[in-house]
Each structure stands twice: as structure tokens, then as C-alpha cells.
Amino acid sequence: MANRKKVGWYLIFTVPLLLIFTLIVLVPFVIGIYYAFFQWDGIGANPMVFNGLDNFVRLMEDERFLRSAWLTVLFTVLSVITVNAAGLAFALLVTSKLKLANLARTMLFMPYLIGGLILGYIWQFVFLDVFTLIGDVTGLESIFFNWLNNEDFALFALVFVFTWQMAGYVMIVYIAGIQGIPGEVIEAARIDGASGWQRFLRITVPLLMPAFTISLFLTLSYGFKIYDVNLSLTGGGPANATELFAMNIYNEIFGYGNYGYGQAKAIVFFVIIAAITLTQVYITKKKEVEM
Amino acid sequence: MKAIGNWSKEILLILMALVFLSPIYIIFINSFKNRRELYENTLAFPEEFGLQYYTAAMERMDFFNAFANSIYVTVVSVIFIVILSSMTAWMLARSDNWVSTVIFMTLIATMLIPFQTIMMPLMQLVTGISRTTGIPLYNTLSGLIFMNIGFHAALSVFLYHGFIKSIPISLEEAATIDGASKFGVFWRVVFPILTPITATVMILNVILIWNDFLLPSLTLIDKELRTIPLSVFYFFGEFTIEWNLAMAGLTLTIIPVVIFYVLAQKYIIKGIGEGAVK
Numbered sequence: 001m002a003n004r005k006k007v008g009w010y011l012i013f014t015v016p017l018l019l020i021f022t023l024i025v026l027v028p029f030v031i032g033i034y035y036a037f038f039q040w041d042g043i044g045a046n047p048m049v050f051n052g053l054d055n056f057v058r059l060m061e062d063e064r065f066l067r068s069a070w071l072t073v074l075f076t077v078l079s080v081i082t083v084n085a086a087g088l089a090f091a092l093l094v095t096s097k098l099k100l101a102n103l104a105r106t107m108l109f110m111p112y113l114i115g116g117l118i119l120g121y122i123w124q125f126v127f128l129d130v131f132t133l134i135g136d137v138t139g140l141e142s143i144f145f146n147w148l149n150n151e152d153f154a155l156f157a158l159v160f161v162f163t164w165q166m167a168g169y170v171m172i173v174y175i176a177g178i179q180g181i182p183g184e185v186i187e188a189a190r191i192d193g194a195s196g197w198q199r200f201l202r203i204t205v206p207l208l209m210p211a212f213t214i215s216l217f218l219t220l221s222y223g224f225k226i227y228d229v230n231l232s233l234t235g236g237g238p239a240n241a242t243e244l245f246a247m248n249i250y251n252e253i254f255g256y257g258n259y260g261y262g263q264a265k266a267i268v269f270f271v272i273i274a275a276i277t278l279t280q281v282y283i284t285k286k287k288e289v290e291m
Numbered sequence: 292m293k294a295i296g297n298w299s300k301e302i303l304l305i306l307m308a309l310v311f312l313s314p315i316y317i318i319f320i321n322s323f324k325n326r327r328e329l330y331e332n333t334l335a336f337p338e339e340f341g342l343q344y345y346t347a348a349m350e351r352m353d354f355f356n357a358f359a360n361s362i363y364v365t366v367v368s369v370i371f372i373v374i375l376s377s378m379t380a381w382m383l384a385r386s387d388n389w390v391s392t393v394i395f396m397t398l399i400a401t402m403l404i405p406f407q408t409i410m411m412p413l414m415q416l417v418t419g420i421s422r423t424t425g426i427p428l429y430n431t432l433s434g435l436i437f438m439n440i441g442f443h444a445a446l447s448v449f450l451y452h453g454f455i456k457s458i459p460i461s462l463e464e465a466a467t468i469d470g471a472s473k474f475g476v477f478w479r480v481v482f483p484i485l486t487p488i489t490a491t492v493m494i495l496n497v498i499l500i501w502n503d504f505l506l507p508s509l510t511l512i513d514k515e516l517r518t519i520p521l522s523v524f525y526f527f528g529e530f531t532i533e534w535n536l537a538m539a540g541l542t543l544t545i546i547p548v549v550i551f552y553v554l555a556q557k558y559i560i561k562g563i564g565e566g567a568v569k
């Protein structure tokens with residue numbers, strides 16, 4: 001009797017959420033795997049043709065997809081470096097004893113809140129008008145021109161804007177890490193004659209490993225999945241030079257109506273993200289030092 | 292001498308932060324300029340601060356309607372997420388059996404699934420349900436809220452679960468002995484203790500849901516249902532860009548975010564830090 005009552009309460013507390021979760025996340029995920037083995041245009045009246053592994057074989061020869069995969073890797077690697085370098089630098093600056101550090105922290109975090117879509121539009125204007133203006137005035141036209149029109153530079157523009165968005169976010173993670181380092185440890189090293197740079201490399205960096213794990217995880221997965229900024233800043237152009245993974249999948253499914261093939265891409269996308277993030281967490285976890 | 296050094300450091304720091312935020316300033320000043328001023332010098336101050344581009348942008352974006360939709364979707368989604376995920380997390384954390392472990396692990400594992408992997412089958416499912424059963428999941432704000440709950444369940448349960456594990460069970464046991472039902476114990480004793488993590492869960496979900504573009508763009512078809520990111524997207528897509536109007540539109544969308552940030556700054560930075568670190 002008591003046990004039955006217990007089960008009853010368990011169900012009342014958990015079932016509503018788990019039902020919604022199952023319907024919205026789990027069921028579509030499973031159906032998605034099924035769809036990936038069919039050729040289908042998404043129209044209910046048209047037949048779904050089972051074609052085994054054909055979609056996955058076709059992936060390997062799809063030049064636009066492979067290019068998009070390469071661009072995504074390049075984008076992610078560059079972004080992980082720039083976002084974390086900027087975020088860590090910001091964190092070191094705002095944890096110094098300066099009076100205006102709090103105000104600066106507040107300002108540096110701002111872009112993250114605005115949201116990728118709107119940031120992209122803001123920067124579209126900055127590249128279009130402000131960059132060209134600076135180029136005209138300073139004569140540095142080889143650096144300050146509209147990056148968005150240039151096939152090689154458009155991807156850097158994306159890295160640039162993504163860094164602007166995310167640096168303040170990982171800064172918060174690094175701040176938490178830095179504040180967790182006991183002052184005595186740094187002080188002891190200073191007394192032992194370690195220089196500022198040595199203290200940073202030998203003490204701060206190793207003790208920040210947990211913060212690195214989190215920040216790398218966040219930037220890797222956010223970077224790999226980028227879509228909103230991609231859409232509003234470059235729209236994938238010029239000439240598909242910035243069509244990253246997520247956008248390629250969207251276009252394949254909803255643009256060209258290749259539902260089965262596009263879904264196969266989406267499954268591969270999931271496998272890659274899961275593999276990368278799990279490996280990364282595994283590696284950096286091993287490097288963390290115990291206090 | 293040292294004082295001067297510190298002063299210059301302070302000024303450098305703020306200058307850096309100002310340069311960092313300069314794109315927002317540029318958008319703001321250009322939202323007041325006419326076409327001629329805009330093309331003459333993008334960095335100059337406007338000749339006058341008229342609001343005509345704002346009223347025009349508001350009209351084209353149907354701003355107040357989009358704003359109301361965004362508020363409605365965000366607030367209702369977050370309320371449901373907080374209620375349902377705190378209840379679920381509490382049960383999972385307080386009952387040590389393999390069912391709870393499997394449920395919890397499944398939730399965590401799905402956090403690795405990118406939205407693009409399930410967007411198409413989800414849309415098939417949702418349109419199918421709407422068509423066959425008449426339950427209005429597709430092309431309605433309630434449907435979007437329902438999907439938001441599903442998508443943000445995992446992270447929210449995860450955060451609550453970690454917090455609940457760290458609080459002692461003795462209070463709950465005392466309340467149970469006093470004859471309170473599970474429901475009473477949770478809402479009167481446990482939920483008040485969860486306030487700090489509830490703040491974190493709310494902040495994270497507000498930011499994610501307010502800025503979400505892809506899910507609403509797939510599920511909301513009617514023009515009058517558009518949320519703010521959708522109305523900005525269509526604003527930029529439908530017309531050849533008149534930049535002064537566009538800037539006014541962008542400024543309009545940033546204002547609510549800034550107000551929210553100024554009001555809840557302390558909680559936001561704390562919430563983001565905790566949400567990321569956990």
C-alpha cells in the first residue's frame with residue numbers, strides 16, 4: 001500500500017515533463033535515424049523509397065557538403081582559439097584590483113545577451129560602412145574593406161563576430177576559475193621569486209584547467225553548431241564560402257527538399273559533435289590538477 | 292607616480308570596453324540619420340534626434356505585437372520549465388533506484404543532440420499530430436511553448452538535480468513525519484530552498500528562449516505570431532535594406548535586452564557562471 005502510494009507520487013512528479021520531453025526530443029531523434037535511410041522529398045503523398053546506406057555513401061562524394069564540413073572545422077578551430085584567448089584576457093583584466101573592473105565586466109558581457117541573429121545584422125552594417133570608411137580614411141584598405149564580399153575573408157568575419165559574441169561569456173567562466181585560486185599560492189610563488197609571467201604559466205594556468213575544460217567544451221559545441229550569426233551576417237555567401245554545417249543541413253532539407261538525404265547529414269552532424277565534445281572533455285579532464 | 296599609473300590603467304580598461312561596444316553605439320547614432328547623413332559619414336553625430344525612423348520601423352516590424360508574443364512565449368515557457376523540471380529533478384534525486392538513474396542519464400545524453408538533427412522529424416511529428424488529432428501544436432504560440440519545455444527540460448533538470456543533491460534531506464524527512472504529503476513537502480519545504488538555482492534556471496532559459504530563432508521560424512507561420520527575432524529576420528528579408536530604418540529596428544530590439552540586463556545584472560552574471568560551470 002505504502003509502496004503503491006510512493007509510485008503514484010513518483011509518476012505525478014515526473015511523468016508530465018518526461019512525456020513532453022519524450023515527444024519533443026526522443027521520438028523525433030529516433031524517427032530521424034529511420035528517415036536517414038530513405039529517399040524522400042518531404043511531401044506526404046509521395047512515396048518514401050528505402051535506399052539503405054546510399055545517403056551516407058553519397059555524403060562522402062558531395063563536394064559542397066565536404067567543403068562545408070572543412071569550413072566548419074576551420075571556423076571552429078579559429079574561434080576556439082580567439083574566443084578563449086579574448087575571454088581569458090578579459091577575465092584577467094577585470095579580476096585585477098581596478099575600480100572600474102566591475103563596470104568593464106558588465107560591458108564586455110553585453111553582446112552575448114543580444115543574440116546571434118541581431119548581432120549578425122549589426123556587424124553586417126559595420127563591415128559594409130564602417131570598415132570601408134576606416135579603410136578610406138587611414139589608407140589601410142587591404143585590412144579595412146567589406147570582408148563579407150570576399151570569399152576568403154567572409155569566414156574570418158564570422159570568426160570575428162562570433163568572438164565578439166562569446167568572449168564575454170567564457171570570460172565569466174574564467175573569472176569563476178581565477179577567483180577560485182587561493183591568494184596564498186600566488187603570494188608564496190611571489191616570495192619565492194617567480195616573475196609575473198612565471199606565476200601565470202606555472203600556477204594560474206594549471207589551476208585554471210577546470211575552467212579551460214568548460215570553456216573549450218562550450219566554444220567547441222557552440223562553434224560547431226553555429227547558425228544564427230551565419231544566417232544574418234553572411235547568409236552562407238559569397239558563393240557558399242561560409243555555408244557551415246548547420247546551414248548546409250537546413251538548406252538540403254528545407255531549401256532543396258531532400259528530406260532523407262538531409263536527415264542523413266543531420267545524423268552524421270550529431271555523431272561528429274558527440275565524438276568531438278566527449279573526446280575533448282575526456283582529454284582535458286585528465287589534465288586537470290588536484291589542489 | 293603610482294596613482295597616475297593606476298589612473299591610466301583604469302582609463303585604458305574603460306576605453307577598451309567602450310571600443311568593444313562601439314558597434315552598438317554606431318547602430319544607435321545612425322538610427323537618427325537621414326540617407327544623406329548616413330552616406331556622408333557613418334561615425335559622425337546625427338544632426339537631430341528625430342524619432343521618425345523608429346515609428347516607421349515599429350510599424351513595419353509590427354514591433355509591439357512581436358514584443359508581446361516574445362514576452363508571452365518566454366514567460367509561460369519559463370514558468371512551466373521551472374515547475375516541471377524542479378519536480379522531476381527532486382523525485383529523481385531523492386529516489387535511489389535504477390529507473391531514476393536511467394532517466395537522468397538519458398536526459399544528460401540528449402544534451403549532445405544538436406537541434407538540426409531533430410528539426411525535420413520534429414516538424415513532421417508536430418504537423419502530423421496537428422492534422423490528425425486537431426491538437427494545435429503547429430503554428431501556435433502554445434505549440435511553441437510546449438516544444439520549448441521539451442527542449443529545455445534536460446539542462447534545467449540537470450541544474451536542479453545537482454543543487455538538490457547538495458542540500459540535506461533531514462528537513463524533508465521531518466516534514467514527512469509531521470504528516471505532509473509529497474506535494475506539500477516539495478512546495479512548502481523544498482522549493483523555497485531551491486530559490487538560488489531557480490534564479491539560474493530562469494535566467495538561462497529566458498536568454499535562450501528570447502533569442503531563439505530557428506525553432507520559432509519553423510513552427511510559426513502566421514505573420515501575427517512572429518516573435519522579435521522572427522520579425523527582425525523578415526524585416527531584413529522583405530525590403531531592400533534602408534539602413535536608417537534597419538538601425539532603428541535593431542535598436543528597438545536591443546532596448547528590452549539592455550533594460551533586462553540592467554535590472555537583473557547581478558543574477559545574470561551569477562546565473563551564467565553557475566549554468567556553465569555545473
